[in-house]
Amino acid sequence: MPREITDLVHLRYLALSTISSLYEFRFFKLKKLVTFIVTSWMEKCPLQLPCDILDLPQLRHLHVDKRCSQYLPCLVKKDLQTLYWLKVAISDANPNFEMVPNLRELGIFIEGQLAPSYLGSLVYLHRLEKLKFEVGRVEHFYLPTGFPPNLKKLTLRYTYLPWKEMDTIGKLPHLEVLKLKDFAFCGPTWEPSKQGFRKLKALLISCSNLKHWNASSNHFPVLERLVLRYCWELKQVPIKFAKIGTLNLIVLECCYSSLVSSAMLISSAKSGTLMGKAPLLVRKVGTKVELPIIESSEEEMMKADKSVLKNLKKLFW
Template sequence: NIPESISELLNLQALISSCNPLLTTTLPSKIWMMKNLKYISLGRNTYLPSPRINKNLVTVMPNLEKFFGLCYTSCTNEVFSRIPNLKILTIDVPLTFQEEIIPYRLLDMSSLRKLEAFKLSWDNNWVKRYVFPTSLRRLTLSFCSKFIWEEISSTFIMLPNLEELKLKYCEADDDAWIMSDKDIFKSLKLLLLSHLNLKRWEASSDNFPNLKRLVLKKCPDLQEIPTDFGEICTLESIELHDCSATSEVSARNIEQEQKDMENNILKVYIHNSHRNRRIF
């Protein structure tokens, strides 16, 4: 645990240490008195105590911009409201997390109005648990489960500034992402899907009007990439890493169709470690 005496370092701006990822690092309550602190990174599971001293809310940490590895139990409205200028946040739910020990509750991050990048690792029912701020530009979800693909669309189209969406090692309750005409990711430029159980993907160019880069990694069950993606005028590259043969063929067909239309901007990169060679 971090000692209370750390609060005496009034000019400290960064608190960084490599801690055991399986253990919880506890910050002292006086951490809230460190007004110049900008950066906290103490491992994957750092407990930030309540900002109350003697039952009264203390002043905010006005300069804190980055917090890596915030503990799930510290994610309260009370804590979020006292770090209003946070720009980057990562949350790791412990592998030992159990609903009966830590009951379900809504985690409302809407007060983090300057948050630009958020990473969440290992959580169930995450869609129903979190309220995301509209300021988000970059979002990464890893090892999440118990959601349906329709919730991916309905939740994240509500983030008007979202430019990067990465889904890694996630397991949905269904295997088809069927997007409607209303599912429009207006600002999305990068979409990465990695190690997913997705089999069928139905979408059009209208769903991703500003997409520049599509990356698929280890999605062996995905049958094909939506053929209409070639019509996304901003799309510069499609990357496939160890995906199915049919999805590789669909990517090549999209590229060839664009070449036939004299569009040489779109590039397709296919990496297959099983064949031990790269195909363009």
């Protein structure tokens, strides 16, 4: 990595992938830099970056590896709009997000047990619309005591939360996109509270041990897209989703064939009530969705499909 790169004083955009230490690079010379993206192409070689990167006067967008130690600036940084990733640990002082009041996108990588109040100043990020949490070596993750008031997109990964904590997320008034990745939530049963997710348009559940999802159209009244990936134990899409008028796409990847069958039956049921509206598409990704249920015979699968169809008839007739 040539050190002379910092002599390009008019540089506005810099993206690089390296395993070199950048700790001694004189990035402060890049006073016109707006976007800085730096990643390591070897996971075992975390990057070393100078801690004053965020002090660059024109910087608005910063993307670095999760395990790079980045701290919030000591002075208010009004221009910063994107920050991935901010690493926080119990040994650090509580981050003061008032230092970056105009953030619109934020990714937080957590290592070490944090109290629920540790990220309490997130409530000051009034312009934040997109927030991601990913957890490293932590025994238990707690949702923050407060969320940015105008949050629209939330992603959780490796947080291992119980499904009852979803009630807190359901209270977010402007949430439109929710992505639950790699055991963000754990447990066999999810029954949303009555308040549901009033403005949620897209929901992703990936790598989950969920078995029973007791939900209806009342819980997700404006849902448009549902994506289920590697949900090996979930055997049925909630049949009452057939009454969600806005639902137009279900994507299933590496799931039980009974899950595909239930989605197809919901699609068929919706087709008869659309009256000119776009149909519900069911997209199967990968070949594993076609595999039969391991612990059940084909006869049992047919019985399950008939049960779903019977319940659908109760909904519409």
